[in-house]
Amino acid sequence: MAPSTPFPAKHQDSYRGSKRSPSHILTSEIDPRLHQGPLSEKRFSIQAPLIVCLLVAAAFGFAIGHHFWYRSLDSTVVQSSDEQSWSIRLGTACAVLTKASLVGLIGIAAVQQIWLMLRMKAMTLGGIDGMFAIMHEPTAIFNRELLAHGKVLILFAAVSWVIPLLTIVTPATLSIRSVMSSSTNLAPVRTVNFTNSEEWATAEGAGMIRGPGTAISRLFTEVYASRRIIPQDPPSPNATYELDFWGPSYKCEDINDFIKTRNKPTWNISDSYPGSPYKTFRDAFFGELPDASKKSSKPSGILYQAAAPSYMNNVLLLHAGWDSGSSIVCQLYNTSYTLSISFINGDRSIIPLAIRYLEPAAWDHSAGRFSGLSGPDTVLPTFYVTHLLFSSLMVNIIRIGVSCSLSFDGEAKTIPLLQSSLPFCPEVARGASVCAYFQNPSACRNQSLSRAIEDLSRNFTISTMGYEFWEGSAMTTVPMTITFPQNQYSYQQSTLLITYGGGFAVAFLCLALGAFAVKRNGLISSTAFSTIMLTTRNPDLDDLAAGRWLGSTPLSNDIAKVRLRFGHVRDRDGDVHAGFGLDGTLVPIGGARSAN
Known part of the structure; x- marks a missing residue:
């Protein structure tokens, strides 16, 4: 079989000899009919x-x-x-x-x-x-x-x-x-229940209260030693609610302000300290704390002293340093608390919305000892034990010597006081500044001994929400907003x-x-096969495709470089139609000029 050639035999010699492109091998005379415009029907579908x-x-x-x-x-x-x-x-x-x-x-x-x-x-x-x-x-x-x-x-x-x-x-x-997101629903939460005195006290004969119980003592120790409210298990990792309850707290005032606002004695004069009975509260105060009456500008050696006379109605008497302005009276009150409690990722924050003093605990030590035998409307054992806890913490004397040595009214008894923040308050720390004792002002909350005692009493009351023996009895239902x-x-x-x-x-x-x-x-x-077939009816293209009927790729260079155009062409029979043709052998549709 003879090898295939891109053009028929009648053009082979001229193509090989002249080295011209195929577009110049075909006739150069163009039929005048090609200039007459479209020769086939145009259909718009x-x-x-x-x-x-x-x-x-x-x-x-x-x-x-x-x-x-x-x-x-x-x-x-x-x-x-x-x-x-x-x-x-x-x-x-x-x-x-x-x-x-x-x-x-x-x-x-x-x-x-x-x-x-x-x-x-x-x-x-x-x-x-x-x-x-x-x-x-x-x-x-x-x-x-x-x-x-x-x-x-x-x-x-x-x-x-x-x-x-x-x-x-x-x-x-x-x-x-x-x-x-958040939702608000009624939910049970821990609260306080000071009418329930379970495990609050140790008793002696006939049901009299001897002292604080071990469970409440541990809780109190944790509060004053950590200087914060005891953490509580959250009802939800992110929750907010308001809580109202009542409980004990101390109200502390300067002695002069205290005397001005009291219209009647807050103690039983007939049961006063042995000796001549005190006729006024001022006499009683300075009788219990004799160093507080000294007017010397030099230190007496006493940085701090406190007393809790049993004949007074749940009152703490305090004097700090040698400054007569640091004579303080703290009275136990039944107090109303309104708190906003929030838990964020399990960490609790408490914001007091309102704290109101209701009534003073107007009963003395004797009434408190027998409170376990009386009805809850008379004296609450929990209030009495609260006063015993604070008395055991605060009643002491701290002295400083000329050589900066500290002495106390009983070493073991003083350890709890030193663990608390109270000695760091300015009223006490001023007298020890020369010897560099208690020089951490930030440890004293509110930067005042009076405010620090009030704050400690409120922290203790709020911390009793986690008291282990109230787990079942100290519950209430409040609207709680849970964020999740x-x-x-x-x-x-x-x-x-x-x-x-x-x-x-x-x-x-x-x-x-x-x-x-x-x-x-x-x-x-379109590029459909039928479109290609119908537009390539040209004898010149037939000659160009001779021997390459399979259409394999890539094209040889001599074929790839052949220039084509779509326009008016003439078939072998001399008829004119639109289709692809070699450049130079056709007239552009619409009479446009051919471009090379």
């Missing part, structure tokens, strides 16, 4: 415009549906991981379908642009291959002829490659965020709308260029 309209409607529908779907989810609670997955999957499906619709529009417009370019300019067969391949084969962009003359078509291809980014950006506009983390959908609306808007803008630009190409072409074209 409604199918393509209908497809374009459907694709536009589909793209808008899926994009708008995507937007409204995500907006319906915005700030709503994620019920389950499955719901979350399907919500995002549905959004991704909308993005994919929107992308497919837009790419379809661009593809239709690009085809019209290809046929317009083929009518307007002659291109090599390799360049034409690049035009037909560029929409689905990115490597076609490296065709030099396409880069030089097909910039609009390259724009179409670039847009079709970028549009799929919609499927990455838009589904990601729906995310999950953790927000703190909750996963919610978060929709970045602007990102989705801008992304889709950009995609639609470039797609419609391409569609407008395609419509312009249709107007110039006068008909709607």
